[in-house]
Amino acid sequence: MRPTALSWVPAALAAGFAFLYLPILLLVLFSFNESRLVxxxxxxxTRWYGELMSNGRMLDAAGLSLSVAAVAASLSAVFGTLAxxxxxxxxxxxxxTLFALLLLSPMVLPEVILGLSMLMTFTTLDRLVxxxxxxxxxxxxxxxxxxxxxFVAVIVEARLRGLDxxxxxAALDLGAGPVRAFARVALPLLLPAVxxxxxxxFTLSLDDLVVAxxxxxxxxxxxxxxxxxxxxxxxxxxxxxxxxIMVLAVVMLAFAGARQSRNTA
Amino acid sequence: MSEAPWIRRxxxxxxxxxxAWLVAxxxxxxxxxxxxxxxxxxxxAPPFDWALNFTNYALVAGDPLYVxxxxxxxxxxxxxxxxxxxxxxxxxxxxxxxxxxxxVRLLFLVVLPCWTSFLIRVYAWMGLLRPAGYINSALQAxxxxxxxLALIANAFAVHLGIVYAYLPFMVLPLYATIERIDAxxxxxxxxxxxxxxxxxxxxxxxxxxxxxxAGALMVFIPACGEFVIPDLLGGPDTQMIGRILWLEFxxxxxxxxxxxxxxxxxxxxxxxxxLFDRYRIRGT
Amino acid sequence: xxxxxxxxxxxxxxxxxxxxxxEIAQGEIFCLLGPSGCGKTTLLRCIGGFEVxxxxxxxxxxxxxxxxxxxxxxxxxxxxxYALFPHLSVAGNIAFGLETLAMSKADREARVxxxxxxxxxxxxxxxxxxxxxxGQRQRVAIARALARHPKVLLLDExxxxxxxxxxxxxxxxxxxxxxxxxxxxxxxxxxxxxAMAISDRIGVMQGGRIVQVGAPAEIYDRPATRFVxxxxxxxxxxxxxxxxxxVRPERVALGAGPHSGIVRxxxxxxxxxxxxxxxxxxxxxxxxxxxxGAPENGxxxxxxxxxxxxxxxxx
Numbered sequence: 001m002r003p004t005a006l007s008w009v010p011a012a013l014a015a016g017f018a019f020l021y022l023p024i025l026l027l028v029l030f031s032f033n034e035s036r037l038v039x040x041x042x043x044x045x046t047r048w049y050g051e052l053m054s055n056g057r058m059l060d061a062a063g064l065s066l067s068v069a070a071v072a073a074s075l076s077a078v079f080g081t082l083a084x085x086x087x088x089x090x091x092x093x094x095x096x097t098l099f100a101l102l103l104l105s106p107m108v109l110p111e112v113i114l115g116l117s118m119l120m121t122f123t124t125l126d127r128l129v130x131x132x133x134x135x136x137x138x139x140x141x142x143x144x145x146x147x148x149x150x151f152v153a154v155i156v157e158a159r160l161r162g163l164d165x166x167x168x169x170a171a172l173d174l175g176a177g178p179v180r181a182f183a184r185v186a187l188p189l190l191l192p193a194v195x196x197x198x199x200x201x202f203t204l205s206l207d208d209l210v211v212a213x214x215x216x217x218x219x220x221x222x223x224x225x226x227x228x229x230x231x232x233x234x235x236x237x238x239x240x241x242x243x244x245i246m247v248l249a250v251v252m253l254a255f256a257g258a259r260q261s262r263n264t265a
Numbered sequence: 266m267s268e269a270p271w272i273r274r275x276x277x278x279x280x281x282x283x284x285a286w287l288v289a290x291x292x293x294x295x296x297x298x299x300x301x302x303x304x305x306x307x308x309x310a311p312p313f314d315w316a317l318n319f320t321n322y323a324l325v326a327g328d329p330l331y332v333x334x335x336x337x338x339x340x341x342x343x344x345x346x347x348x349x350x351x352x353x354x355x356x357x358x359x360x361x362x363x364x365x366x367x368x369v370r371l372l373f374l375v376v377l378p379c380w381t382s383f384l385i386r387v388y389a390w391m392g393l394l395r396p397a398g399y400i401n402s403a404l405q406a407x408x409x410x411x412x413x414l415a416l417i418a419n420a421f422a423v424h425l426g427i428v429y430a431y432l433p434f435m436v437l438p439l440y441a442t443i444e445r446i447d448a449x450x451x452x453x454x455x456x457x458x459x460x461x462x463x464x465x466x467x468x469x470x471x472x473x474x475x476x477x478x479a480g481a482l483m484v485f486i487p488a489c490g491e492f493v494i495p496d497l498l499g500g501p502d503t504q505m506i507g508r509i510l511w512l513e514f515x516x517x518x519x520x521x522x523x524x525x526x527x528x529x530x531x532x533x534x535x536x537x538x539x540l541f542d543r544y545r546i547r548g549t
Numbered sequence: 550x551x552x553x554x555x556x557x558x559x560x561x562x563x564x565x566x567x568x569x570x571x572e573i574a575q576g577e578i579f580c581l582l583g584p585s586g587c588g589k590t591t592l593l594r595c596i597g598g599f600e601v602x603x604x605x606x607x608x609x610x611x612x613x614x615x616x617x618x619x620x621x622x623x624x625x626x627x628x629x630x631y632a633l634f635p636h637l638s639v640a641g642n643i644a645f646g647l648e649t650l651a652m653s654k655a656d657r658e659a660r661v662x663x664x665x666x667x668x669x670x671x672x673x674x675x676x677x678x679x680x681x682x683x684g685q686r687q688r689v690a691i692a693r694a695l696a697r698h699p700k701v702l703l704l705d706e707x708x709x710x711x712x713x714x715x716x717x718x719x720x721x722x723x724x725x726x727x728x729x730x731x732x733x734x735x736x737x738x739x740x741x742x743x744a745m746a747i748s749d750r751i752g753v754m755q756g757g758r759i760v761q762v763g764a765p766a767e768i769y770d771r772p773a774t775r776f777v778x779x780x781x782x783x784x785x786x787x788x789x790x791x792x793x794x795x796v797r798p799e800r801v802a803l804g805a806g807p808h809s810g811i812v813r814x815x816x817x818x819x820x821x822x823x824x825x826x827x828x829x830x831x832x833x834x835x836x837x838x839x840x841x842g843a844p845e846n847g848x849x850x851x852x853x854x855x856x857x858x859x860x861x862x863x864x
Contacts, residue, residue, distance in 0.1 A: 008355075009355050009358050009359045009362070010359045010363075012352075012355035012356060012359060013355065013356045013359035013360065013371070016352055016353075016355070016356040016432070016436075017374060017375075019352070019429070019432075020374075020375070020378050020429070020432065020433075021378070023386065023389035023390055023392075023393055023429070024378065024381065024386065024389055026389065026392065026393065026399055027385070027388070027389040027392065030392070037397075038392055039392060039395070039397055039398050039399055039402055040402070079282070079283060079286045082279055082282055082283040082286075083283040083286070083287065085279050085283075086276075086279045086280040086283045086284075089279075090275075090276040090279060090280055093276055093280055095284070099280075099283075099284060099287065100542070101542070102287040102288070102291045102292055103287060103291075104538070104541075104542055105291055105295070105538070106290075106291055108483075108486045108487065108534075108538050108541060109486075109490070109531065109534070109538075110486075110487060110489065110490020110491070110492075110507055110530065110534070111487075111490065111492065111507075112490055112492050112507045112510045112511060112527065112530075113295075113298070113490060113510075113527045113530060113531055114294075116298055116510070116514065116523060116524065116527050117294035117295050117297060117298045117527070118294055120294060120297040120298055120301055120520075120524070121293060121294040121297055123311045124297055127311070142290070145290070146290035146291060146294075149286065149287075149290070164630050164632055166628045166629070166630050166632035167632045167634060169599055169619070169626075169628070169632065170626070170628055170632040170633075170634070170693075171634075171645070172598075172599070172618070172619040172620050173597060173598075173599075173619050173620070173625055173626045173646075173694070174620070174625065174645050174646030174649075174693065174694075174697065175620045175646050175648075175649035175650065175697060176620055176645075176648075176649060177275075177618070177620055178271070178274075178275035178278060179275075179278065180649070182279075184645070185634055188636045189635065189636060203380055206382075207382050207383050207384070209383075209384055209493060210492055210493070210511075213515075214514070224382065224384050227382075227384055227385070227388075228384060228493075231384070231388050231391070231497065232496075232497070235388075235391060235392055235395070239385075239388060242385075243381075243382070243385040243388065243389070246381060246382055246385060247381050247385070250377075250380045250381045251377070253380075254373070254377055254380055258373060267601055267602070267603045268601060269598075269600075269601035269616055269618065270616060271616075271618035272601075
């Protein structure tokens with residue numbers, strides 16, 4: 001293609017990136033603002049980070065969110081890998097269409113539907129067997145694992161498609177049963193995808209407001225729930241500081257992940 | 266066609282637990298929502314009784330509040346999807362035509378915002394759009410306006426928020442499709458006398474349509490049920506159905522009606538979801 | 550050794566293997582030869598245990614292994630893609646199959662070392678597959694499959710990933726290796742030169758059936774069907790009295806004979822020269838020594854062949 005042709009296209013890309021990143025950059029910039037008025041610059045300060053770090057409710061919520069995310073991501077990794085492997089390697093089984101649809105649904109259905117459905121399940125379960133009477137940590141983690149599973153499965157299945165099926169056949173040929181073939185050959189080769197899926201499920205859980213709002217009982221407030229109730233009341237420099245920390249953590253994680261995948265590729 | 270018993274056993278070891286998990290965490294909960302949508306609200310805890318009547322659906326279908334919210338959701342989601350396509354297509358095209366070594370990095374930049382909190386990204390726009398926000402302050406400081414522009418609590422802000430939040434989901438499948446188009450096809454079009462613009466419309470664009478459909482559905486489907494964006498950026502005239510469901514549940518505490526709304530929404534989205542399943546670009 | 554009885558395998562509605570009967574002897578190199586889609590790979594996969602036939606039986610040393618899982622069969626496979634485990638070293642790949650055998654660690658290490666020496670990969674034990682050349686990878690695949698001391702080695706197009714020169718050397722090595730081990734090799738190929746060069750016997754497959762089994766010379770000189778004649782080597786074919794007559798180009802002599810035609814083209818192939826002649830019998834090909842002079846294009850030549858060069862084939 002000649003350089004003059006459609007030359008506005010790269011400019012559109014630059015504009016698109018500006019659109020994506022400018023709001024985040026402003027957010028980060030004003031987290032270092034001295035003033036309580038978030039939109040008026042009054043000099044550099046880190047006081048909001050200090051206040052954030054001594055905000056007990058915020059720290060509790062962050063702690064809950066992180067542990068929920070860790071459990072949800074781990075559950076997702078286990079079942080997502082099983083589901084992705086089932087889809088990718090055992091292509092033709094009965095009810096496969098239903099299986100695929102159940103796997104797809106949590107990814108695409110609106111969160112309000114998912115949240116509502118999870119709560120209905122937990123209350124019905126409580127009625128039937130008396131658990132979970134208090135919907136806390138574990139309930140939120142299970143709810144998050146339902147859609148985390150779907151994302152892990154998609155990533156695992158995608159990676160599986162790039163793996164020669166003869167590798168597992170070779171393992172079977174060399175005396176390994178299916179479980180051993182999976183554990184010794186498929187799993188090590190899928191590991192980058194499982195790790196990426198775990199990270200995605202972790203982030204999704206950490207980010208979720210809607211599902212957690214539906215399922216969590218009184219007394220269990222996740223970080224997004226706290227941020228949401230604070231944000232509804234207006235802008236808060238502490239939220240800017242929190243956002244900056246989250247953005248920084250994500251950027252570092254993402255770069256580490258990208259380097260990792262480059263090295264293993 | 267016969268199958269070895271050992272293949273069946275091996276498959277069962279993987280498929281059965283995965284299937285059980287999916288039934289327990291997806292099929293059963295969604296089924297419960299559908300079941301409770303036929304129930305009756307009570308003052309008990311939990312506030313519903315099992316029943317088998319369609320009064321909740323009659324209520325939802327008969328009340329303009331709900332019907333208009335459904336219509337508005339579909340309208341706002343559709344418009345936002347169109348805007349995403351208009352912005353996302355050139356971006357995807359530019360990345361697909363960038364030097365191979367740079368593509369991964371550019372794609373990474375598109376996806377990166379998705380990894381930061383959704384809530385935080387919507388919050389960022391509150392700071393920009395408020396009457397005393399960055400945009401109004403800047404315009405006033407430049408003397409371009411006297412009164413702050415009404416940028417927030419309206420349909421404009423909701424559209425902007427949806428486009429901002431879901432743009433990466435449009436770019437990803439589009440990029441994947443465009444990138445896979447054989448460069449020799451465009452060269453062949455040039456060779457046969459088509460100038461770049463013509464080559465684009467006759468070759469690249471038609472071949473990218475599946476990616477555009479997948480991307481559009483990836484924006485449209487979740488946007489229809491969006492709660493956070495209309496809640497934080499919208500106003501009274503931009504009530505979308507996700508928010509109505511939320512209010513029905515948390516404020517009116519009418520679980521059966523909330524379930525009926527959810528079931529109706531799922532029904533509306535079933536078509537697009539099944540379409541998406543056909544078009545989704547695997548591996549993105 | 551291997552006995553296959555009325556084997557049939559269907560995929561969807563398509564019969565991939567259609568009633569194959571076959572016996573492969575102890576210690577022979579047997580080749581399944583045929584074009585792609587003829588069912589040769591499916592047949593091999595049935596022997597390996599990766600596919601289960603819809604009908605028929607497979608007996609190994611008299612034992613019915615038809616439904617037996619691959620990991621329980623005394624056969625091993627060299628895959629077309631080699632399927633080396635990329636996360637394991639050469640030694641790790643070779644040791645993989647030994648881990649499920651009751652074997653001391655010392656014995657296992659000794660067996661790995663023995664296999665590495667057998668395929669002459671000394672010094673490469675710690676390498677990853679990605680750090681090996683194509684030829685080296687193929688040797689690892691062979692060593693890995695042989696480490697379990699299988700009764701039969703199955704090879705699926707083992708040479709197709711190698712370049713032409715290496716392929717010829719490797720053919721010889723495979724024959725030597727088989728002679729040293731004395732076990733049966735069953736391999737699959739679509740390359741008739743390869744099949745001719747290394748097999749004790751060849752089974753030519755077409756449309757899921759075995760159409761002829763025999764030694765290479767037998768297949769070449771006495772093809773059972775028109776398909777075999779045309780698939781294996783060049784052949785002249787013409788109709789006479791309701792039968793198809795086949796004559797190999799190297800049996801056609803120029804300069805004298807009952808037939809004549811016009812030379813269309815001469816192709817110089819180094820040691821041989823192919824002369825294409827348009828004659829009343831159709832387009833005929835003669836293969837003459839490359840050092841002999843070639844007739845001019847457009848010249849009229851007489852040609853013929855000895856009576857024993859003709860072979861009549863069923864329609």
